[in-house]
Amino acid sequence: MIADGFVLALASESKAAIRKRSRALKRNRFTTRLPTLGDIPGVKWRGALCLLTLLVAPLATADGVHSQNDPLYASRLSMVEREVRKRGVESPRVLDAMRQVPRHLFVPESMRPRVYDGKQLPFAPGQQLSHAFLSARMIELLELDGSERVLEIGTGSGYDAALLAHVAREVYTVEIDPELGRKAKRHLRSLGYNNVSVHVGDGYRGLPDFAPYDSILLTTAPGEIPEPLFDQLKVGGRLVAAVGSGPLQDLLVFVKTAEGRTARKVIPVRLGRMTGEAQAGSPYRD
Numbered sequence: 001m002i003a004d005g006f007v008l009a010l011a012s013e014s015k016a017a018i019r020k021r022s023r024a025l026k027r028n029r030f031t032t033r034l035p036t037l038g039d040i041p042g043v044k045w046r047g048a049l050c051l052l053t054l055l056v057a058p059l060a061t062a063d064g065v066h067s068q069n070d071p072l073y074a075s076r077l078s079m080v081e082r083e084v085r086k087r088g089v090e091s092p093r094v095l096d097a098m099r100q101v102p103r104h105l106f107v108p109e110s111m112r113p114r115v116y117d118g119k120q121l122p123f124a125p126g127q128q129l130s131h132a133f134l135s136a137r138m139i140e141l142l143e144l145d146g147s148e149r150v151l152e153i154g155t156g157s158g159y160d161a162a163l164l165a166h167v168a169r170e171v172y173t174v175e176i177d178p179e180l181g182r183k184a185k186r187h188l189r190s191l192g193y194n195n196v197s198v199h200v201g202d203g204y205r206g207l208p209d210f211a212p213y214d215s216i217l218l219t220t221a222p223g224e225i226p227e228p229l230f231d232q233l234k235v236g237g238r239l240v241a242a243v244g245s246g247p248l249q250d251l252l253v254f255v256k257t258a259e260g261r262t263a264r265k266v267i268p269v270r271l272g273r274m275t276g277e278a279q280a281g282s283p284y285r286d
Contacts, residue, residue, distance in 0.1 A: 072104050075116035079103075079132055083118030089136045093146070097166035098136050103129075105191070106159040123157045124180060127272070130219065134269055135160050138217060141240045141253050141266065144168050148214035151232065153203035154274070158184035160219050161196050171196045172210050174203040176276050204277035206232045213237060221249045222274040230256060242271040 070076075080098045089095060104112045107123045115121060118132035139160070144150070150168040152161055155175035161184070164171045171193075175181035178200050185198035199207055203218075204226045211232035218225075218241035225241060233239055233256045242249035251266040273279060 070102065072102070072112075072116060076103060079116040079118045083132045084136045087133050089133065089140050091140045093144070093167045094136050094140045094163075097139075097163045098132065100166060101159065101162045102191075103132070103159060106157040106162070106187075127156060127180065129157055129159055130271070134271075135163060135219075137266075138219070138240050138251070139163055139167065141251075142215040142217060142238050144215060149210070149212075151207055151210075151213040151216045151229075153206070153216070153218045153229070154220035154272075155181055155184045155198055156219060158188045158193075158196075158198070160217070161188060161198070162191065162193055164217070165193045165196050168215070169195065172199065172207050172213070173197070174199050174201050174207055176200075176202050202276040203274070204228065208232055215239070216241075218242070218274070219271065220274040221271040222278040225254065226278055230254075230261065242269045 077099060080095060084098055085095055104115045107115050107121050107129055111121050111123065115129075120131050121129045123129050142148075142150070144164075144167045146167060146169060148168045149170045150164055150172070152164060152171060152173040155161055155173040157180075158173075161171055161173045164173075165188075173184075173196060175184060175198065181198055181200035188196050188198065197210075201207075203220070204222075206216075206226070206228045208228070212234040213232055214234055214237050216229055216233055216237070216239040218229075218239070221242040221244060223245045224243060225239065229239060235256050235258055237256050239254040239256070240252070241254075242251050244250055248268045248270055251269045253264045253266060255262045
């Protein structure tokens with residue numbers, strides 16, 4: 001719109017005026033500036049208005065897409081307020097990610113009427129979508145500022161990876177189940193999460209090709225943290241995981257230091273067991 005106004009305004013100038021402007025530019029080429037939109041009669045305010053519209057429109061429609069085209073957007077907002085914010089999650093960036101990610105698209109259609117209860121829900125045989133509060137709390141404990149490279153162990157449906165994509169620069173996620181991993185990769189790509197890289201493999205060994213990581217999140221519970229994961233964590237980086245061999249685990253925050261690591265217990269939680277090499281060497285071997 002701005003470009004059209006500019007062309008029309010120039011066309012309205014007489015040929016003599018254009019020749020006069022051209023001679024002036026040649027005489028003083030180093031000090032005379034080219035005409036701007038503000039110099040052309042009738043364009044100054046029109047151009048400014050069009051420019052403002054172009055700049056503001058994407059911002060104005062970002063929430064509008066959710067509220068107008070997503071019939072479950074209001075339910076998602078209610079879930080975030082009721083199940084996440086009121087239960088203690090305070091990070092504005094994490095809360096915003098919870099509001100933006102369409103949780104209902106990560107469960108089967110038959111589960112969607114219940115998805116914004118915020119509770120744990122099955123999305124595949126033997127697989128559960130975590131409680132909304134737990135997903136948000138674990139990500140909040142990573143204390144991300146948006147500049148980090150994050151490793152996630154246990155892609156599952158891809159929901160937590162999508163949340164991480166909103167609060168980190170790069171997300172690498174590993175899923176041990178090939179079918180789940182391929183499905184999550186396709187799904188995240190279809191939703192536009194281009195900063196998420198999904199890999200199929202045993203998360204016990206991490207993903208050394210892309211290490212070191214600023215933060216590591218385990219969405220599946222090992223009996224103890226695999227040492228290769230600590231090896232791939234930067235000094236000063238955080239690792240958040242539920243650790244334990246029983247039906248309940250301790251949610252722990254580890255910080256890697258130059259001398260080793262520190263650990264802090266947060267709350268008891270319930271997550272699915274970490275399978276593969278971690279399970280073979282853990283106290284809860286079947």
